[in-house]
Amino acid sequence: MKVAFLLWLILVVVYDFRMRRVPNWLVLAGVALALTALALGAGPLGHDWRAALLGAGAGFAFLLLFYATGLMGAGDVKFAGALGLWVGLPALAPIWIVASLVAGIHSVLWLALRRWPVFPQLALMLSGPLRATESGTPVRRLRIIPYAAYLALVAAAWMVWGRQS
Structure with a gap:
């Protein structure tokens, strides 16, 4: 199940970096895989x-506060809940802390690249993809930070390197 967990995390990273959203089908797939792993006693971190x-x-409740204030997208909140199923409560806190630092x-x-455009292409890449409005003009999404991607990257690192027993 570790391979399934890592593949799911990779999909989340790619999707969130490219689109700045995590679709419901991807969250539900993660939940289904996590519940299956728990039922088989084969969770990647061995929790109950x-x-x-x-x-x-x-994971869901804490990030829901950020969604309610408009600071985070709903996909990030749902992903954090699904991630909590995979890693359990003890591992979730350090994953949150490190992912928040990276974000x-x-x-x-x-912000620095917007103020001092030394590398304008990097600033554009960090701000995320363009989306079309009803009039057809492209605009940037309001949420520039792919938080679910950072959670997924840190969770993968935690599983691979952080749990050396």
Whole structure:
């Protein structure tokens, strides 16, 4: 199931970096795989149902506050809940902290490049893809930070390198 978890994380990273959204089908696939892994006792981090459900609830509830204030997209919130099922509550806190630091670096770099356009292409890449409005003119999305992608990257690193027993 570790391979399934890593493949799911890779899909989330690619989709969120490219589109700045995480579709429901991808979140639901992750939830289904996590529940299957838990039922088979084959979770990638070896936690139990209680830790998984607490992780899912905490991931969803905590990030829901950011969604309610308009700071985060709904896909990020749903992904955090699904990720909590995979990693459980004990691993979720360090994953959140590191992913938040990486997302903070992303935003600081983007703001600096907007103010001092030394590398304009990098600033455009960090701000995300264009989307078309009803009039057909392309505009940037309001959410520039692919937070789910950073959560997924840190979770993959945590599973591969952070859990050396």
